[in-house]
Amino acid sequence: MDVFYFTEMPYAEFPESEAEKYPSMRLTFPNTYFDPNTASGLMNRYLDEYQYAEETGFDGLMINEHHNTPSCMDVEVNITGGILARITNRAKILMLGNMLPTSDNPVRLAEEIALLDVISGGRIISGFVRGIGIESWANNTNPIHNRERFEECHDLVVKTWTTPGPFRWEGNHYHYRAVNPWMLPVQKPHPPVWVPGTGSPETVEWTARRRYTYAAFLTPLDVAKNLFARYREYAAADGWEPGPEKFAFMICAHVNETDEKAQESGKAFLWRMNYPLRGPREYWSPPGYTSRAGAAAVAARRPTPLHEMSYQELQDRYHLVVGSPDTVIKKLRHIRDELGIGSLLLEAQGGQLSHADTMRSIELFGKEVIPALKD
Amino acid sequence: MPNFTEETISVAGGNLQVYKGGSGDPLLVLHGAGGNAGPRRYAQALAEKFTVYLPSHPGYGKSDRPGWVESMQDLACFYTWFQEQEGLENVRAIGFSMGGWLAAEMLSMTGHAFSKVMLVGAAGIKPNDGEITDIFIINPQQIRDLVYHDPSQVPEWDEMFGTDPTPEQAQQAEGDREMAIRLTWRPYMHNPRLPAKLARVSVPTHILWGENDNLVPVECAGLFHQAIAGSQVTVIPNCGHSPQIEKPDDFVQAALAFL
Numbered sequence: 001m002d003v004f005y006f007t008e009m010p011y012a013e014f015p016e017s018e019a020e021k022y023p024s025m026r027l028t029f030p031n032t033y034f035d036p037n038t039a040s041g042l043m044n045r046y047l048d049e050y051q052y053a054e055e056t057g058f059d060g061l062m063i064n065e066h067h068n069t070p071s072c073m074d075v076e077v078n079i080t081g082g083i084l085a086r087i088t089n090r091a092k093i094l095m096l097g098n099m100l101p102t103s104d105n106p107v108r109l110a111e112e113i114a115l116l117d118v119i120s121g122g123r124i125i126s127g128f129v130r131g132i133g134i135e136s137w138a139n140n141t142n143p144i145h146n147r148e149r150f151e152e153c154h155d156l157v158v159k160t161w162t163t164p165g166p167f168r169w170e171g172n173h174y175h176y177r178a179v180n181p182w183m184l185p186v187q188k189p190h191p192p193v194w195v196p197g198t199g200s201p202e203t204v205e206w207t208a209r210r211r212y213t214y215a216a217f218l219t220p221l222d223v224a225k226n227l228f229a230r231y232r233e234y235a236a237a238d239g240w241e242p243g244p245e246k247f248a249f250m251i252c253a254h255v256n257e258t259d260e261k262a263q264e265s266g267k268a269f270l271w272r273m274n275y276p277l278r279g280p281r282e283y284w285s286p287p288g289y290t291s292r293a294g295a296a297a298v299a300a301r302r303p304t305p306l307h308e309m310s311y312q313e314l315q316d317r318y319h320l321v322v323g324s325p326d327t328v329i330k331k332l333r334h335i336r337d338e339l340g341i342g343s344l345l346l347e348a349q350g351g352q353l354s355h356a357d358t359m360r361s362i363e364l365f366g367k368e369v370i371p372a373l374k375d
Numbered sequence: 376m377p378n379f380t381e382e383t384i385s386v387a388g389g390n391l392q393v394y395k396g397g398s399g400d401p402l403l404v405l406h407g408a409g410g411n412a413g414p415r416r417y418a419q420a421l422a423e424k425f426t427v428y429l430p431s432h433p434g435y436g437k438s439d440r441p442g443w444v445e446s447m448q449d450l451a452c453f454y455t456w457f458q459e460q461e462g463l464e465n466v467r468a469i470g471f472s473m474g475g476w477l478a479a480e481m482l483s484m485t486g487h488a489f490s491k492v493m494l495v496g497a498a499g500i501k502p503n504d505g506e507i508t509d510i511f512i513i514n515p516q517q518i519r520d521l522v523y524h525d526p527s528q529v530p531e532w533d534e535m536f537g538t539d540p541t542p543e544q545a546q547q548a549e550g551d552r553e554m555a556i557r558l559t560w561r562p563y564m565h566n567p568r569l570p571a572k573l574a575r576v577s578v579p580t581h582i583l584w585g586e587n588d589n590l591v592p593v594e595c596a597g598l599f600h601q602a603i604a605g606s607q608v609t610v611i612p613n614c615g616h617s618p619q620i621e622k623p624d625d626f627v628q629a630a631l632a633f634l
Binding site for chain 1: 511512513514546549553555560
């Protein structure tokens with residue numbers, strides 16, 4: 001099983017209770033709370049931590065992208081992906097991912113990812129995401145077209161990577177006269193494609209039909225199991241059997257020298273489980289963003305929203321794994337064996353977790369936890 | 376009280392739900408982004424003088440959405456098709472809010488859409504000073520709080536809002552919101568080219584607004600007036616975005632005087 005290091009690169013340098021004054025900490029939370037000099041220190045720190053994660057033994061480095069939110073300063077995975085491509089030399093770079101529906105230029109996107117694959121020597125995993133509803137607002141892309149733009153953008157990116165140019169594209173949402181980028185990916189036929197999901201039935205089917213890797217994000221274990229089972233059903237219907245490499249699972253995880261110390265330092269993750277996950281339904285899921293089937297599935301997914309769970313509940317339900325190396329090894333083995341996954345995506349820096357605590361956690365993961373998960 | 380019936384008319388490859396009632400010359404009533412509230416008190420009063428047609432726009436209520444109806448211009452095309460088919464060209468019309476924008480688009484496309492038209496709290500033109508309230512980023516309760524200036528003067532309040540919606544009604548309302556988003560997401564609730572195209576309009580046009588409109592600023596009444604030569608403007612004091620619901624008697628009086 002491959003283990004990936006991940007941080008959303010949060011900006012937690014203001015009193016979080018300020019969020020109470022606004023409908024949400026996302027979208028309309030004023031950017032007057034942002035200080036670019038503070039951000040400069042944080043961004044460089046996070047990049048150092050990624051570098052260290054590779055050094056200590058993580059198999060991959062995962063990055064993501066959001067807009068209008070202090071919970072994630074990465075606004076363009078193709079920029080941070082480019083930095084990681086150059087400052088690391090072994091780890092896979094998992095971009096999970098580029099938001100397809102909000103992209104107005106899929107050919108440019110295909111070029112950018114190809115360039116990253118070239119610079120990294122074929123280490124790119126190209127995640128494609130629909131983006132949460134907030135991204136539809138921030139980029140002003142009609143949520144009613146979210147899924148059809150996702151699919152058309154995907155089709156065009158993959159065709160750009162795999163079909164010799166020049167060719168024309170006259171679709172519903174995208175139109176080109178001469179698709180013929182000079183830059184093409186190292187990996188053939190193209191970099192692996194991963195798709196995250198939290199329960200939408202259409203996404204599972206779409207991913208399975210294309211034999212892409214499906215990554216369940218912060219879902220309860222039984223929900224992830226159920227989603228993976230559906231994937232296997234679609235695969236069986238198409239006459240193939242997916243291996244563990246088609247399944248990934250993302251959670252928050254923190255290690256310290258002892259359980260007691262870890263329980264104390266791990267509280268920093270509560271920041272990311274709280275205000276950044278709150279906000280009006282219209283922000284998270286504007287009308288049309290989710291199909292009726294998807295809405296029903298998401299409603300059934302989590303009886304309690306993450307931001308209403310206590311520290312202990314988050315741990316009991318495997319959204320957050322915290323402890324000494326021994327404790328964390330036991331819990332992560334349990335997840336691995338329950339789900340049959342090929343990749344574990346660990347958000348190991350979260351919220352206000354300090355540089356020192358992050359570095360210690362990365363070191364313990366690399367030296368003790370990851371080797372124990374390879375057996 | 377005239378009886379209204381609910382009819383289904385096949386138009387342009389889909390079924391259109393239409394409330395029809397009264398007698399006399401036809402009067403086409405185009406509802407706003409919030410959906411078709413049916414033949415409310417104002418429509419009953421108008422049906423004393425006219426045969427009122429109150430369709431649910433494609434994608435709204437029980438009406439199908441032909442797959443090609445994606446924009447307000449498509450919707451205007453749909454309705455000119457409907458008019459041609461049903462012999463309802465050159466009739467009187469009233470458009471409320473987004474329905475006012477729809478009527479304006481139709482006026483900009485053909486000289487024989489309407490004989491006379493009322494635009495009430497109409498969307499479609501970008502205000503210079505204020506902004507059209509973004510109704511998609513707030514919830515239905517917040518929208519309602521903004522629509523009505525003084526709920527206590529809304530005679531049908533209990534009838535319209537007194538009980539919680541049934542699950543079917545909630546689904547319907549969600550479908551209506553989705554259709555509104557499809558039609559008006561970007562540019563939001565206006566067409567930058569509409570004012571220029573309205574210069575062709577030569578039919579009598581009455582622009583009516585609630586003075587305290589919190590959704591579409593009352594300055595837009597002046598912008599429509601500038602765009603349509605010879606139009607007249609009435610502003611109803613102490614009234615919000617939907618005069619036909621909030622002050623139905625004042626509204627009907629103004630409508631009958633004009634129509």
